[in-house]
Amino acid sequence: MIYIPVAAGAAFLVAFLMKCKNERSVGGVFLKNTVSIFFILTAVFGLALNPACIEYGLFIVSGLVFGMLGDIYLDQKWVYPNDMKKYLYAGFISFGIGHLFYIPGMVRAAGLDLKLLLIPFAAGVVVAAGNLLLEKPMKQNFGEYKVIVTIYGFILAFMAATAVTCAVVTGKTAFILFAAGGVFFLISDLILSPMYFGEGKNTPVNFVLNHVTYYLAQYLIALSVYYFAVS
Secondary structure: OOHHHHHHHHHHHHHHHHHHOOOOOHHHHHHHHHHHHHHHHHHHHHHHHOHHHHHHHHHHHHHHHHHHHHHHHHHHHHHOHHHHHHHHHHHHHHHHHHHHHHHHHHHHHHOOOHHHHHHHHHHHHHHHHHHHHOOOOOOOOOHHHHHHHHHHHHHHHHHHHHHHHHHHHHOOHHHHHHHHHHHHHHHHHHHHHHHHHOOOOOOHHHHHHHHHHHHHHHHHHHHHHHHHHOO
């Protein structure tokens, strides 16, 4: 049963990529949002099948909802290009809030010693600083978005490194899945950044790679709810 929304999401993702890899459209936005609905349903199904993880599940579902909102906001900048700045900021903020739900959910569920959060915190600082230092070498221009890009980069890396730390400390299947999801999230945004802030990188290949890695991340995170009780 848990893989029904996963399979449905994969089918809609293929349809979305085939429709929009060369040109954005309103119909494509609908398909993409449907893929996001199914990763939320994956976590909801996982929670229904594994109610013992109610607290962890609610944190993850909340994070996924904000991820879907981030998707919706970022897509609006193609539909309403005159309001691109507003929707881009809203997308960054929504995704950042989603990651901030993931972090305490993992820490509490793993019973992680808070001192160990110094490791993911340091990873976040390194990634955020590296993002700024490599802006010009990578031929990107963050412009007025430099602050929000730096803050978001820190939160994303903090989240991903927290997942890896929880996986190493506990060895639980749920956190291993989450750690893989965190890594795919980083890869996805590393592809997305030059598409937004570089030149000549918004290609069909990068479009497909960005979305495949992004949705792999969200579905792995969603599946962690179902596998929470598995050692």
